[in-house]
Structure formats: structure tokens, C-alpha cells
Amino acid sequence: MALTTPRTMPGVLELLPREQIAFQSMLDAIRRGFEVYGFVPIETPAIEFAEVLLTKSGGETERQVYFVQSTGALEQAGRPEHALRFDLTVPLARYVAEHERELAFPFRRYQMQRVYRGERAQRGRFREFYQCDIDVIGKDTLSVRYDAEIPAVIHAVFSALDIGGFTIQLNNRKLMRGFFEGLGIGDSERQLLVLREVDKLDKRGAEHVRGVLTGEPFGLSADAADQIMRFVEVRSRSLADGHAKLDALGAGTETFEQGRAELREVLDTVAAFGVPETAVALNLSIARGLDYYTGTVYETTLNDHPGIGSICSGGRYDNLAGNYTKSRLPGVGISIGLTRLFWQLREAGLVHAADSSVQVLVTQMEATRLPDCLALAQALRAAGIATEVALDGGKLGKQLKYADRAGIRFAIVAGESEWARDAVAVKDLRRGEQFEVPRAELVQALKTHLVRAQVKPA
């Protein structure tokens, strides 16, 4: 029979087991952070009605959509009825609108699932990837204090991930819009265009952006362009510096003042959440690509790896689900693109394949001792220690080599002399050490060693 070449589609990140364990431990840490801050889980189907996903027709989004058809439907003409979700925000909007009467508000949900985009195959671009999202959705109103809770969650999660120093950067779209109004750029369409240009500042540089702003179609004065450039260069280094920088902006329009007041409250409340002030900074250049943010916006960058860009972004929006319901549902949230982040961290040498989640291999020397080996293993498992038994038996050297290759740290070895003494030998394969313990003390001894090895019991 002709063999089919086993391969995955380009644009997916398939991991070997020890990488998957490292990835899973990041997912677990994120989930723990979300849960301890009082977010509840939801999951939505990957397949949705195309009509529901694509309420905003046309545009970039639609071109990246994967449509889904069962074999029967393939023969029919026309656009397929179903599609794969391309983010978790549209499904959230649909979910909240659909289940509105059954939910308690503020609705604080976390969702960690894969999303799908028909991207061109390209290094570092993923067609299937995890997003880890939190959002707080209010009914009619939602205090700006929730905007301050988000950085506290970001701080808890990225501290737990232990991937180095990071800075949570804040801006406010009202401050930005008010600022532009003050320069006579009152039209919201035009503001958006200017914001989009300003958003390119990091990529294209100040000169380029100034040139675009003073050229067609913007036609701003050199002074206005300079004011914009100075504005977007504002950064803060501490809570007091943040307030000082906001002071130094001078008076502005009503929208501007609203944005400034919100930013002040967010800065103060973030500090009250116990987030170190060095981890938080104003960055008045942040606009965020999405058009629907209306207040606070967030980006988070790794201090030692600015090239990776924002690893966690989001913001405040006025109305989540206007396409599905007449209820007004303001919210605030962020998203972590974990597949891409993991890939980048690995590229940068910042994550490594983990030890196996299997902590102990019980080797088997004589088949007649199998019941003793199994009893040992069951005692370890009952204590929560992830244990494998070498049921195939065979040469001890081969069994130990397997454990080493699989990343299993400890191996239990017992020949007749050990069984006769009612003892077993424990090999620490990482350290190349070995010690003997009485059988009755094995569980406790391994627990101690596992804690010392900082390997978490399952």
C-alpha cells in the first residue's frame, strides 16, 4: 500500500510532549491567574453560523475566515453556512446576547480556546492558535475601576509565567481623541486615520509619520504634527511621574479631560491593587488597531525583548454586542495570543522543553515481582505522584535509557536483594545519584525529593 506522508498544514504549532507540557503549564498558570481574580470559564463552539460571525461584512476579517462544509454540502453552490471562529470576541458577543437573561452581570468570563485564520503561510504567522481572553461585561454601565483590575490580572499572570520583566502600558482613547479635537481634527473618521498613522510610529519611525501627517490627505500644520509627535512620545516611569506627565499636557477639550480623569483613576486604582508602579507606564502612542475601543487601552511588552511586541493587548469598549441585541453592554478585556507568544519565547531561547509530567518510572527486573512493582506504583499514584511502570520489562539499562529520554526524573529499581531487605533503590537520573529507602518510606522520600526538585506533583 502506498504510504501517505504524515504532515501538518503550514501555520500550526504542533509540539512534542515535553514542549506540550511546558505549553500546558503556561495555560495552567494563566487559568489559575484568571480564576483567582474571579473570572469564570466559558467555551464556545469552534464552528458558528457564518452569518453570525460575519455581521460586519467584507474587509480583511472576512478574507481570513475559514468556511466549513460537510461532504453533503460541498455539492451545493453559494457561500457555506458555517465558519470557524477567528477570535474569541465575536463569539463572546454572541454568547452574552444569546444567554443574556441567564447570566449575572457584571459578567466576568475567561476563555482559552483556539481560533482560526486563513493567513498566508509565513514564518511566525499562525492559522490555528490559542487565545486566552478575559472580559468584564456590564449591563448598561461598568465602572472605570474595572479598567484598573485588568492590569492587576495581567501582572499576576505574567509574574506567574516567569518570563522576565514586563511593562503594562496604558493609554486612553478619549484622551487621544480629545487631544485631536483640540488640534481641530474633530471628524472621527479623520481621527481614526490619524490614529492609524500614529499607530505605525514604532514600526515606521517619527520622520515617516510626521511626513504623512503634513502631506496629503491629512494636511496638518508642522506645529500640529509636532504637537502630535510630542504627545505620542509621552511615557511615565512611576505613579507620580504618570500624574506629572498628565498634568504637563495642559488643558484640553471635554473629551480630553474625561480621558485624563479616567487615566488618573486607573493609575491610582492599579496601585491600590498592589501592582508595583514600575510595572505600569503611560504610553500615549498606543492606539490599538481595532476601531471599537473607546477608553482605556493596554499593551504589555517584555522589557528585555521589545522586539516581540505586545504580548497582551486590549481595552475598554462601549458596547459589546450591538449586532445581536439592543441591550447596552459596555466592557473591558484583554487577550493573550499564547501560541504566538510561546513560539516567540522559544525562538528567543526563553522557554525550554519541560521535564516529563511523569515523575517516576518503576522499573521491572523480574516478571514474578510485577505485583510488587504495581503495588509500589499504586502507592505513589495514591499520593498524587505521576508514575509509570515499565510493563514491557526487558533489560534495566534500556528501561533507564527510556526514562532519561522521556524526561522522567526518578526511577525505582529493585532486584531480589532489595526486595529481600524490603527496600528499593531510587535513581535521580538528572543528578546521577542513587539512594536506597525502605519500601514503607518510599512515598514520603519521593515527595520530599520532588518538592526539592521543584517538580509539581500532578
Added chain:
Amino acid sequence: MALTTPRTMPGVLELLPREQIAFQSMLDAIRRGFEVYGFVPIETPAIEFAEVLLTKSGGETERQVYFVQSTGALEQAGRPEHALRFDLTVPLARYVAEHERELAFPFRRYQMQRVYRGERAQRGRFREFYQCDIDVIGKDTLSVRYDAEIPAVIHAVFSALDIGGFTIQLNNRKLMRGFFEGLGIGDSERQLLVLREVDKLDKRGAEHVRGVLTGEPFGLSADAADQIMRFVEVRSRSLADGHAKLDALGAGTETFEQGRAELREVLDTVAAFGVPETAVALNLSIARGLDYYTGTVYETTLNDHPGIGSICSGGRYDNLAGNYTKSRLPGVGISIGLTRLFWQLREAGLVHAADSSVQVLVTQMEATRLPDCLALAQALRAAGIATEVALDGGKLGKQLKYADRAGIRFAIVAGESEWARDAVAVKDLRRGEQFEVPRAELVQALKTHLVRAQVKPA
């Protein structure tokens, strides 16, 4: 703007948050069981090359496949290049063949992901559902002892799920095939056809099956049909009974004796794993629909809900990945269809919406005390207690009503008199009780109460 009706595709199970928490706790328990038994995680992409997924062309499987196309590809004719996985077995085969040289064998993987089938919309039929699979894959050989480990894992997992008594039922395809050979049904195609008829025994009844076997095209003698009926009615109630029932079958062909020896070893070794003998039974009617099982086969049923059918099935196969590699990869595994199981348990009233994963709501009475509320919340979170703060403030009654509706068990309440005493009130919303504790003792007091309430800290 016209509203789009928010709705999901038929055939998906979308859960409200408290149901999702119950579902997630089942996923967690299954994962914990798999890990403690020394299985390592993998995840594969939902989208694969259709050519890779559909190496066995045609048939039922292909008709249920969802094909995937990005917008650009829609305009092109022909069968789409990509499809969604319809199980976790084909992706496992592809994964092992693709990464063979990087894996350690025996390769013991668990995988808990959603799969997709273009089923007709029908109550209890799911188009998108979770499978939770384990498999042990050997290179060239794999001891039958691994067949005995699988029931130990099943027993651990379903005990942890706490859904009532269950029985792990065993059969062996060699025993069955050898038995048919003994009746002169030597042709393996014909054996398969008879096995398929026998597989309908529970659904159609003995009379129907006997009629089919003695009629065309089988044309068996009444005696042969009766022998088959007696054979498939064999059940055991204990380890000794299992051996006795196997003895009572009398002598058989070489294949038959091989199957009997395997079943004996599996029964004995399952007992050595510490699985209670009442939880395991021979059931010689189990054939399993899939054609590729070659040895031990498993089904698991709930003792008090036989109508639910098998909640966990699988078996031993000779060669996992013959479509992708020339390596011989024998294996043994099982699958839990968790979405369908959850749905059935819910229908039977056996699972209920869980308490919220949020354990404590810190209410807010005066805005000036917000920093104190936040400090309290942070202390609880640092102790691993999932905590939400009512950042919107508002009337206390409304805040408590929210906690009750969201399923949050404990609420912290502190007015000026409590703050003045450096104390807070704790309301147990489930019991309708309230007590006061000094602020410094709050974390410890809540930990004690949460343990008592058997609510797991995050």
C-alpha cells in the same frame, strides 16, 4: 441596524458558566487520572490535510467529514485541501508516524480535544464534541500487560468523576475469532459480518440475531447459532468467576487459546493493579464496531444507567499507523466521549451546575474604603482563594443578590463599624449564616470554611 439572531449551530453543547465549571472539573479529574498514571499530553491541530485524514477513502467516515476552505479557496473547484479531525486516533497515527524518531517508546499519550463530525442534526448527536483519549504505543511489540493497565486508569478516572457504580467489561477479539473458526467460520470477512450481527445483540435481542445467523447469507446451523448465542451471553462477576467462565468454554483453536490466555493475564494483572474485582467483568458479547481491534476490547457501563451505553470504549490494535509508516506500531487505548457523557448525565439528573469557581465576593459599601477592599481581596488571592471585588459598588443588597445568582458562596461585608474594629463580616450565602472575624484572621477563617464546604481552592 438590523440585529442578527445570536444562536449556535445545532449539534453543539454550549454551557452556561456554572455548567462549564462542572464540565471543566470533569476534564480536570480525567486529566489528573491520566497524568498520575504516567500519560503525557499532546495536542494536534483541528485542521489537517484532507488527504492525510482520509487515507481510507469513501464510507461512512468520509461522509461525516467537515471540509475547511479559506475565502480565497472557495472560488476554486474540487475537493477542499483541508478538513477537521473527526476523531483523535487518526491524528495520533499521523503524529506518531511524523515524530517517530523524536518520541520515546512505549509512547503513552493523553489527548483531550474537540472533534468534528457532520452529523445530521438530532437530539443527543453532537457535531462538535470532546474526546478524552489515552493510548500506549509500542515500537514493534507491546506487552499484553498494558492491556491490563487501561482498566486501572478507567477505574481511577471514573471513581474520581463520582458518577456512581460502573463496570469495566472485557472481551478479546482473538478469543472471539478463534471461537468462530472452531464453528467453521474461518473467513475473516465472514467473521466480521457475524461479529457485526452479534454486536447488535443488546439493541435487537437474541431472537433477531439468531434469525439472521441461521438465514441468508450466513446459513449457520441452529446448533452453531445457539453456541454463538451462549458464548456471547457469558458474563463474570468476580476474578474467580472470570477464570471459571473461561475454563467452561472448553478447548478451542490456537487463536482461541491465545485469546483466552491473554484474557486470563489481563484479569489477573488488573487485580494486581488493585482494581476491585467487582468493577471488572468478562462480557463475551463485546465486539466493538471498529474493525481494527485485534485483542482485548473494553466497554464501560454505569451500573444504575445501562441505557446510557458504553461511556468509555477501546481496545488493542496491531498497527496504529500503517497508512503513514512502515514501522510496526501496536497499541492499546480508550476514548471517553465527554460531551455526550456530560449531556447524558445531565439528562439523567446526575450532574448539576456547580458553585461558581469564584469563592468569595468582597462587597463595597463606601468608595473611600475601596483600597481596603482591594487589599483584602489581594490577601485572599495570594492565599489561592478565587476572589471578586464588587468594583461597581451600589446597594449592598444588589451586590449580595449578584453573588447568590452567580453561585459565589461567601461574601465579605464591612461597614464603617467593622473597619473601625478592624474586622469584617463573612456571609455564607448558601447556609444563610454570618460571622465576624478580625481582618488579620480572615484568610485563615475562609480557608477553613472553604475546606469544610468542600470547595476546592483555585
